[in-house]
Amino acid sequence: MKQIFFLCFCFIQSVAYCQKFTEIARAAGIVNQFEVYEGSFGGGATAFDFNNDGFEDLFIAGGMAPDALYLNKGNGTFENVYEHSGLKTAMKYITQGAVSADVNRDGFRDLFITTITTKENKGKIPRAANLLFINNGNGTFRDATKEFGLDQLLSFSTAAMFGDVNGDGYPDIYVGNYFNEYSGKLSLIDDAIIVGSKQMAKGNLLINHQGKYFKDEYEDYGMTHKGFGFGGVFTDFDNDHDLDLIINNDFGYKNNSNRLLENKFPEKRFEDISEKMQMDLGMNAMGTAVGDYNNDGLLDYFITNIRGNKFMVNQGKGNPFIDKSDRLGTKINRIIDSDGAYQPVSWGANFADFDNDGDLDLFVANGCLNPFVEPNPDYYFENVNYRFINKSFEKNLVDKGVSRGSIVFDFDNDGDLDLLVVNQKPINNNYSNSSPTLLYRNDSVTGNWLKVQLAGVETDMNGIGSRVEVSVGKLKMIREIDGGSSHSSQNSVIAHFGLGQATEADTVRITWLGGKEQVLVHQRANQLIKITENNNGKGHSKNYWLLLLLPVLLMGLYGMRKIKKRLNKI
Amino acid sequence: MSGLSENEVPSAWADLSIYIAKNTPANSPTFASRGFGYIGLTMYEAVVCGFPAYHSLAGQLNQLNKLPLPDRNKSYSWVLSLNAAEAFILRSIYIQTSNENKLKIDSLENVIYHFVADTIEDKQIALRSVAYGRSVASAIFAWSKSDGGHRGYLSNFDGKMFYPNGKGSWKPPFFAQQITRLPLHPHWGDNRTFLIADTNWKMPDFIPYDTLNNSTCFNQSMLVYQTNKKITQEQKEIAMWWNDDPSETYTPPGHSYNLASIVVRNKKASMIKAAQTYARVGMAVADAFIVCWRIKYKFYSERPSTFVNEHIDSEWDPFWPDPPFPAFPSGHATQAAAAATVFAGLYGDSIVFTDNSHVGRPRDKVKEVDYKPRKFTSFWQVAEETAYSRFLGGIHTMQDNQVGLNEGAKIGHHINELQWTN
Numbered sequence: 001m002k003q004i005f006f007l008c009f010c011f012i013q014s015v016a017y018c019q020k021f022t023e024i025a026r027a028a029g030i031v032n033q034f035e036v037y038e039g040s041f042g043g044g045a046t047a048f049d050f051n052n053d054g055f056e057d058l059f060i061a062g063g064m065a066p067d068a069l070y071l072n073k074g075n076g077t078f079e080n081v082y083e084h085s086g087l088k089t090a091m092k093y094i095t096q097g098a099v100s101a102d103v104n105r106d107g108f109r110d111l112f113i114t115t116i117t118t119k120e121n122k123g124k125i126p127r128a129a130n131l132l133f134i135n136n137g138n139g140t141f142r143d144a145t146k147e148f149g150l151d152q153l154l155s156f157s158t159a160a161m162f163g164d165v166n167g168d169g170y171p172d173i174y175v176g177n178y179f180n181e182y183s184g185k186l187s188l189i190d191d192a193i194i195v196g197s198k199q200m201a202k203g204n205l206l207i208n209h210q211g212k213y214f215k216d217e218y219e220d221y222g223m224t225h226k227g228f229g230f231g232g233v234f235t236d237f238d239n240d241h242d243l244d245l246i247i248n249n250d251f252g253y254k255n256n257s258n259r260l261l262e263n264k265f266p267e268k269r270f271e272d273i274s275e276k277m278q279m280d281l282g283m284n285a286m287g288t289a290v291g292d293y294n295n296d297g298l299l300d301y302f303i304t305n306i307r308g309n310k311f312m313v314n315q316g317k318g319n320p321f322i323d324k325s326d327r328l329g330t331k332i333n334r335i336i337d338s339d340g341a342y343q344p345v346s347w348g349a350n351f352a353d354f355d356n357d358g359d360l361d362l363f364v365a366n367g368c369l370n371p372f373v374e375p376n377p378d379y380y381f382e383n384v385n386y387r388f389i390n391k392s393f394e395k396n397l398v399d400k401g402v403s404r405g406s407i408v409f410d411f412d413n414d415g416d417l418d419l420l421v422v423n424q425k426p427i428n429n430n431y432s433n434s435s436p437t438l439l440y441r442n443d444s445v446t447g448n449w450l451k452v453q454l455a456g457v458e459t460d461m462n463g464i465g466s467r468v469e470v471s472v473g474k475l476k477m478i479r480e481i482d483g484g485s486s487h488s489s490q491n492s493v494i495a496h497f498g499l500g501q502a503t504e505a506d507t508v509r510i511t512w513l514g515g516k517e518q519v520l521v522h523q524r525a526n527q528l529i530k531i532t533e534n535n536n537g538k539g540h541s542k543n544y545w546l547l548l549l550l551p552v553l554l555m556g557l558y559g560m561r562k563i564k565k566r567l568n569k570i
Numbered sequence: 571m572s573g574l575s576e577n578e579v580p581s582a583w584a585d586l587s588i589y590i591a592k593n594t595p596a597n598s599p600t601f602a603s604r605g606f607g608y609i610g611l612t613m614y615e616a617v618v619c620g621f622p623a624y625h626s627l628a629g630q631l632n633q634l635n636k637l638p639l640p641d642r643n644k645s646y647s648w649v650l651s652l653n654a655a656e657a658f659i660l661r662s663i664y665i666q667t668s669n670e671n672k673l674k675i676d677s678l679e680n681v682i683y684h685f686v687a688d689t690i691e692d693k694q695i696a697l698r699s700v701a702y703g704r705s706v707a708s709a710i711f712a713w714s715k716s717d718g719g720h721r722g723y724l725s726n727f728d729g730k731m732f733y734p735n736g737k738g739s740w741k742p743p744f745f746a747q748q749i750t751r752l753p754l755h756p757h758w759g760d761n762r763t764f765l766i767a768d769t770n771w772k773m774p775d776f777i778p779y780d781t782l783n784n785s786t787c788f789n790q791s792m793l794v795y796q797t798n799k800k801i802t803q804e805q806k807e808i809a810m811w812w813n814d815d816p817s818e819t820y821t822p823p824g825h826s827y828n829l830a831s832i833v834v835r836n837k838k839a840s841m842i843k844a845a846q847t848y849a850r851v852g853m854a855v856a857d858a859f860i861v862c863w864r865i866k867y868k869f870y871s872e873r874p875s876t877f878v879n880e881h882i883d884s885e886w887d888p889f890w891p892d893p894p895f896p897a898f899p900s901g902h903a904t905q906a907a908a909a910a911t912v913f914a915g916l917y918g919d920s921i922v923f924t925d926n927s928h929v930g931r932p933r934d935k936v937k938e939v940d941y942k943p944r945k946f947t948s949f950w951q952v953a954e955e956t957a958y959s960r961f962l963g964g965i966h967t968m969q970d971n972q973v974g975l976n977e978g979a980k981i982g983h984h985i986n987e988l989q990w991t992n
Contacts, residue, residue, distance in 0.1 A: 038729075039750070039751075040751070190665075190666075191666035191721065191723070191724065192665075192666050192667060192669070194666070194724060195594070195666045195723050196595050198596055199595050228749065250749065251746075251749060253745075253891065253936065254747065254815070254817070254818075254891055282936060306745075307744060333884065333885045334879075334884040334885065341879075341880065341884060343744045343879075345744075369742070371729075371751070372741075372751055
C-alpha cells in the first residue's frame with residue numbers, strides 16, 4: 001500500500017513537474033545581471049547562432065556590468081566567451097540591448113548594440129555611438145562601428161530592430177532614441193546643450209548600403225517624429241509584403257504617442273497612419289510582442305506599459321486596431337502580493353506556443369522602476385480558446401526580480417521554446433530578490449512541433465521579416481521572423497510551431513519579404529526544416545505552381561477521410 | 571517716440587520673459603519662479619531712481635544691501651535703462667536657452683532701443699541710460715548667484731539624497747508628468763528668499779495620516795476621488811486652464827506673471843507702476859515656491875492618487891498625471907495667493923477682467939477640453955480658482971489648497987509691507 005502511494009505520489013509529482021518551466025541559468029552556466037547607470041534603463045538580449053553550429057547562442061547587454069557572449073555548447077550549458085570574442089570595446093559603453101542580423105551577407109550573424117553613454121565620461125550629455133560588430137566567421141567579432149559610418153551618430157539609444165525596408169536584401173536598422181541626440185564637439189557643451197539633451201528624440205533609420213556602410217535616412221523616408229523612444233518593431237501589419245514600423249514611446253499620454261508607420265515601398269517613404277489606425281497610443285510603451293494570437297492570418301501586437309498593457313488586435317484591411325486587453329483577460333492593473341499591492345510595470349513580451357498546442361501563449365516580463373524596488377512578478381498568459389489566463393504561478397514563472405528584456409528560443413533543440421529573462425540588479429540592497437538573469441527551460445508536457453529556419457538568397461539571409469505559415473487541417477498559423485522586439489531584444493529567427501496531436505503539417509508556406517512564395521507540403525512533425533529561398537526571379541518561383549498542385553494531388557491519393565481524421569485531432 | 575509708448579515696454583519684456591520660460595527646455599515651476607523674481611525686480615530697480623516718489627528695495631531685501639545709483643547731475647532715459655536691464659537679466663538667468671531665443675532677446679532690445687534712442691538728440695544720454703540699466707541688472711544677477719538656485723536646471727533631482735518611504739510618504743507616481751522617479755528640487759526650500767520676512771517660516775498644521783474610513787485624512791482623499799469620478803465639463807475646463815504643465819506652458823508662476831501683464835494693460839499702468847507690479851508679482855511667486863518647497867519637504871506627504879490606490883480604488887488615475895514632488899501644500903495655490911495679495915495691494919481686490927492666457931492653445935483631444943477665456947471679478951477669486959483646479963485635477967486635497975492659499979497670502983503681505991514709496 002505504501003508503495004502504491006509512493007508511486008502515485010511520484011506520478012503526481014512528475015506530472016506537476018512536467019507542466020512547468022525550470023529555472024536553470026546558474027546550472028547552465030549563465031551568471032548574469034544587468035546593472036543600470038541612470039534611471040531604470042536597459043537590459044536586452046538576442047539569441048543568435050554566431051558560430052553556425054545549430055545551437056543558438058546568446059548576447060546579453062550588461063549596462064554598467066560587462067556584456068556577455070554565451071556560447072551554447074550543445075549539451076544544455078553555456079560558456080561565456082566574451083573575453084576573447086572581440087566585443088570588448090563595448091566595455092567602454094553603457095549598453096542597453098542588442099539585435100543581430102547578417103549585415104554584410106557573408107553567412108555569419110553580426111551584432112548591433114545600443115548604448116546610452118560611455119563609462120569613462122558619464123556626463124550629462126548622451127554622447128555615445130551605438131556599436132556594430134561584424135562576425136569574423138571564426139568565433140570572433142570586430143568593431144566595425146567606424147567602418148560602417150556609425151561612429152559620429154551620438155545618441156541615447158534604448159532599442160533597435162533589423163529589417164530590410166527597401167527590398168535590397170540587406171538588413172536596415174531602426175534605432176529608438178530616448179533623449180535628444182547630440183552631435184558636436186565636447187568643448188562646445190554649454191548649459192543649453194545639457195538641458196536640450198533631455199528632450200524627446202527622433203529615431204534613426206539606418207539604411208544598409210550593400211553591406212558596406214549605414215546612413216541615417218530618417219528624413220529622406222519622410223520621418224519627422226520625436227518621442228521618448230523605446231524602439232518598436234518592424235512588422236508587416238497589412239500583409240503587403242513590406243516591413244512597416246511600430247514605434248513605442250514612453251510618456252505618450254503627455255508627450256508624443258506611439259506611431260504606426262506604413263512602408264510605401266517601392267517608394268522611399270513611411271506614411272504616418274497612427275491616428276487612422278488608432279495606434280497613436282498615449283502610454284508608457286516599453287516593448288512589443290508580435291503574433292497572430294487568434295490564427296486569423298493577421299498579426300496582432302501586445303504592447304507593454306505601466307499598468308494596463310495594450311493588446312492591439314488587427315482588424316484587417318485598413319480598419320483601426322482594437323485594444324482587447326480587457327476582453328482577452330490580459331489587463332492587470334494591480335499586483336496583489338502577500339506583503340502588499342503593487343503597480344505592475346511591464347517591459348519585455350513574447351508570443352510563443354509554449355505548450356505546442358497550436359495557439360500562441362504570451363510571456364510578459366515585469367520589473368519595478370529601479371531604484372524604487374518592489375515585487376513585480378512576471379506574467380505567463382496561457383491561450384485557452386483565444387482567451388488568456390495568467391498561469392505564472394503554476395508554470396513556475398513568478399520571478400519577482402527586476403525584469404526587462406525577454407526572449408524565446410529553443411536552446412536545447414528539444415522542440416519547445418525556452419525563455420531568457422534579463423534582470424536588473426536592484427539598487428536597493430535590502431531587496432529580498434537578488435534578481436539575476438534567468439533561463440527557463442520549458443519542461444511542459446508538449447504536443448508535436450515543427451521548426452522552420454529560413455535562408456534568404458535575394459532577401460535577408462536569415463529571413464528576417466519574412467512570413468512562415470503552417471497549416472494543419474483548417475488551422476493556419478503564421479510567424480514573422482523577428483528582427484528585434486520585446487524590450488531591447490530579439491527572439492530566435494527560427495520559426496516555431498506547435499502542432500498538437502498532428503503528426504505532420506499539411507503545408508509550410510514561406511512568403512519571403514517582397515511577396516515571393518514557396519510551399520512545402522506534408523512535412524512530418526518534430527523536425528527542423530531549413531528552407532532556402534528559391535532564387536528564380538521575381539514573383540512566384542518555378543516550382544510554386546507545382547507545389548500548389550501537390551496538395552490537390554495528394555488529397556486525391558489519401559482521400560478526404562484522412563484529412564477529416566486529422567481535423568478531429570486538433 | 572512714435573508708435574511705442576514707454577508704458578508698453580514693461581509688458582513687452584514680460585511677454586518675452588514668459589515666452590523664454592515656456593520655450594526653454596527642462597524648465598520647472600521652481601526655477602521659473604526664481605527667474606520671474608529677478609526679472610521683475612530688475613525692471614523696477616532699473617527705473618526707480620527716475621521717480622522720486624518711489625523707493626528702491628536695495629537695503630530692504632535679503633543680503634541686497636545696495637545697488638548702483640545714477641549720476642544725480644545727469645539726465646537719463648529711464649525706458650532705455652529698463653530695456654537694457656531686462657535684456658541683460660533675461661540673458662543671464664536663462665543662459666541655458668537656445669541661440670534662437672537669445673536672438674529674440676537681442677532683437678527686442680534693439681527694436682526698443684532704436685525706437686527711443688533715435689528720438690534723443692544727445693546720444694550720450696542714451697548710452698548712459700543703457701550702461702546704467704546694465705549695471706543694475708549686473709548687480710542683481712551677481713546677488714542672485716548666491717541664493718542656491720543659480721543654474722538650478724542642472725540639479726533638478728538629487729539621486730543621492732535619502733527620501734522617506736513610510737506610510738503616507740510621497741511615492742513617485744506611475745501616471746506621471748515627468749520621467750524621473752525622484753522628487754523635483756528637494757533642496758529648493760533652503761534657497762535664500764527675496765524677503766527677510768520669509769526667511770524663518772512657522773510650519774502650518776497638517777492632518778495626520780490615517781487610513782481609517784471616515785477619518786479626516788481619509789475623507790480628504792475620498793473627496794478628491796469622488797469629485798474626479800464625476801467631473802463635469804466645466805470642472806474639466808477649470809482644471810485644464812490652470813494646468814500650466816511646465817513642459818507645455820510657461821509654468822504656474824509664468825501664468826501669474828502673465829496675469830500681471832493683463833492687469834497692467836487693463837489698468838493702463840504707467841511704466842513705473844507696471845515695473846512695480848512685475849517686481850511684486852515676481853518676488854511673490856519666487857518666495858512662494860521657496861516657502862512652499864520648504865513645507866513640502868518637511869512633511870513629504872503623498873498625493874491623493876497614492877492614498878486612493880491603496881485604500882479606495884486600486885485602478886483610479888487622477889484627471890492629470892501627478893507632478894514629481896510631495897503634495898502638501900499646493901505650490902500653485904501658494905503662488906496664486908501670493909500674487910493675488912500683491913495685486914490687491916496695488917490695485918484693490920476687486921477688478922473685472924478676462925484671463926486669456928491660454929487662448930489659442932489647440933483643443934486637448936484626450937481630455938476633450940477647449941481653452942476658453944475665463945472672467946473674474948476679484949484677484950482672490952483667481953487665487954481660489956487656481957487652487958481649486960488642483961483639486962479637480964486630482965493631484966491635491968482641499969487641505970493642500972487651503973494651506974497653500976493661507977501661506978501664500980502671508981508672503982504677499984510681506985511684499986506689500988516693504989517700503990515702496992517715499
